[in-house]
Amino acid sequence: MIHRYATFIKAVNLTIDYIIxxxxxxxxxxxxxxSYISWISNKNYLPIVLVFNLIWLLSANVTGLYEQVLNKDSIKTYRGLIKTYLLFVSFICFTIIILIGTKAYFITREYLFYSLALFGFLLGFWKLIFLSIRRSDRALLIDSRSAIVIGGGRIGNDLHNFFKNNPSRGYKVIGFFDDNSESIIDKKLYLGATQDCISYVIANKVDEIFCTLPSSESAKIERLMLDADKNLIRFKFIPDYYDYGVKPTSIQSFGHIPVISIRPEPLENILNRFIKRVFDVLFSLFIILFVFSWLFPILAIIIKMQSKGPVFFVQARSGRDNKSFNCYKFRSMKVNNDSDSKQATRDDDRITKIGKFMRKTSLDELPQFFNVLIGNMSVVGPRPHMLKHTEQYSALIDKFMVRHFLKPGITGWAQVRGLRGETKTTEEMLGRVEADVWYLENWSFLLDLKIIFLTFWNAVKGEENAF
Structure with a gap:
């Protein structure tokens, strides 16, 4: 993506951050x-101003805060901002309190607290304003570029459709070059054979070439690349492993051999797993001590009063790596023989009155915080399915088992997007699976916090598919 004002926007961000x-x-x-001395004439104060400004510049450079300010989504923007702010606070405390000392410049700890707290608040508020402005006016910041595609077929036509449906990427496809005109779906876009490509690009001042030819035509691709370089034309190549659904997000080199991961998995990083586990334990302990402890006896009495049977419902569910575990819930149904095979439906006569309320507010899931403490669940992750459903849908949906790379969660990305409740069709389950795989590939601690917030919000306002 080419941004006309990328450098300018970066400078604006840096300037406003310094003003704040x-x-x-x-x-x-x-x-x-x-002391009633004007701040601008206070010689003891001005060196501290210099220290603050230099340390913010250092922190921003370390974290790359101002890189790709127009490309980062809101979560990445705030994640980078929090990293930079925490690093800044650490450097300030170390430099002023330990190295310089507060007495040398008559700086109090209260002043440090007020200035750092106010800066953090105003900085976070300004980034919210920036993201809102960027979202509404991003199209004005894009520099449109003309492009041609060498090679038709599925890859070339998919690329054309992508640019057509995503104008914010800034590319306008003029047409196709291919030695086989039949591979071009839209015949009006066919411009000629591959040997005529370079001369056309030069004559029409086309900005870029996208080559989608298969690797079997390596000699032709190499010739086109050399000709493009000689004529200062940007040449980009789409490899044919695209046909296998591979998304090259991570490339490692084993010697001279490139190895491409088929999907990013942030939780394969041991530090990320540690952060998620620590949060799971602390958050679960908080819920158990301050919510479950007093709510349990109330719900237990009502559950026992409305129907015979145990207070808890224990069922084997599919966990990480498809290993089964016992999942705990408050019993929301009358004791029945179909609980391990039949999903709950709207107006299901098996659901008790208190069960309907618990399911609507997700209170029936509270005992699963013990599953989180044990370690076979997480606060956020794909919802665990009954063993029978795992077996059933894994045979129907190709990527169904991918969701089991993660620990199952009490709530998840699919749930906060409304993909919960009864799945009457395979397409509905496919929607859940796609949401779970997206979460697997895009995990971040801030995303977990967002999902938890949306879960509480949905519980308060009520959800149509919660029954």
Missing amino acids: LNLSMVISYFIEDK
């Missing part, structure tokens, strides 16, 4: 300082 930083320091100065 210095404004926070000035405001904090007036709040804390009792």
